[in-house]
Amino acid sequence: MGKLLCDSATNSITEKLPQPLVTWRDPSTTIVDSVPSTSWDEVPGLEDQQRRNLSKLYDNGILWTHPQDRSVSPVVLQLIHGGNVNSDGNCLFSALEKLTHCGGARDLRSRAVKKFEQDLGLAENVQKQRVESVIKNLYSPDLDSGWGVHIVQEIKLLAKKSDRQIIDDAILYYANRGIIREIAAETIYKECCIAVDDGPSWAKYMSISGSPDHDEYDIITLQYTKDGLLTINENRDGRAAAFGDDIAIECLANEFKREIYVVQAHGSDADNCIFFLPHRPRGEITGLPLFLFMKGTGWCSAGADHYEPLIAHSSSVLSPEKVAFVL
Structure with missing residues (x-):
């Protein structure tokens, strides 16, 4: 820089x-x-x-x-x-x-996603590991570190559109049994969604343009502070796009x-x-x-x-x- x-x-x-x-x-x-x-x-x-x-x-x-x-x-x-x-x-x-x-x-x-997949497929293992380490730091950061720079950290997850009803039903099941809904949602999203932490998941993530009709996945964003979960953006309308x-x-x-x-x-x-x-x-x-x-x-x-x-x-x-x- x-x-x-x-x-x-x-x-x-x-x-x-x-x-x-x-x-x-x-x-x-x-x-x-x-x-x-x-x-x-x-x-x-x-x-x-x-x-x-x-x-x-x-x-x-x-x-x-x-x-x-x-x-x-x-x-x-x-x-x-x-x-x-x-x-x-x-x-x-x-x-x-x-x-x-x-x-x-x-x-x-x-074109960006296709070029990424082509280049990653030709890369040496050391280079692949370096790229995937960057992806993980961006979208699946270690919540035990990094607080000296940002007061809020985000974890990006990908929910398949066709699975949203199943995920909602699972969250409701645990919420109806006395578990705080945000805690239930955090747990279910982490279990049922794809973490953006490597090359293939980055390609899925960066393909999302915020189109309910064209995208295969919805972006779920978990926001954290040092004290724990701050909020969940569940992207109900499927219009959140992956920022370049x-x-x-x-x-x-x-x-x-x-x-x-x-x-x-x-x-x-x-x-x-x-x-x-x-x-x-x-x-x-x-x-x-x-x-x-x-x-x-x-x-x-x-x-x-x-x-x-x-x-x-x-x-x-x-x-x-x-x-x-x-x-």
Whole structure:
């Protein structure tokens, strides 16, 4: 993670990557003008200093250098907000669909999951274990640790839609015998549902778009504090979608053979900093990066889980020496 701006500061991040030969698409052939743009003054929920800092992404531009092929000339990119997308849990895929025109958010979900399954199937055991450890920490965390960062931790479970009535009947059976309903529900959900703690369960989870008609599973969320169970979101209407995570972004970076940067803007709670969080494909890079915008609230982005598209225009007018950021 690189902190690239605190007010007027500019830093450079470089990273050594493998050097495969790539088929490069010239920036002048990259079409982004079909995506309607929005002035930062029109984007809600931003402080004045955030707007000024974000405006520099367009006014001064950012400098991007191909991380694999140094024969490709550096490119100055101007970034501008690409408009809102629905806050329905599909925002990552909706935002990328607006930038890539790849057939819809649900299709991008499917492509991310398919790419994940393909890559995991080819991975060495050590790499598989590393990926599945990340999944477990995200969705089935150890409730005996981790409280120094978050005051609330969540466990995600998957209930098969066709089993919901059986699960409800089991919960009611124990509740009618004097067991507190939340305790009965916690026990039954853990016994009858799939924990999201490995590759296959992540694929099932990330396939969920919040569609009662298309999804095979419903997401059940158990929330805990240090004192124990806080609440259960039983998702009765089946409309909860799996929020796109860093694993999904990396899968789509591999799918598109392009870097995907999450641009996270913080306000006065965090010194008005902007971060560029890179997700690089493991193989060749054949085009300019894609950019997503996330408003940060505090250092953990609490309450900021919403992606919006950022449009990147290549510029031959802006000076590479005077850009706001160097990636």
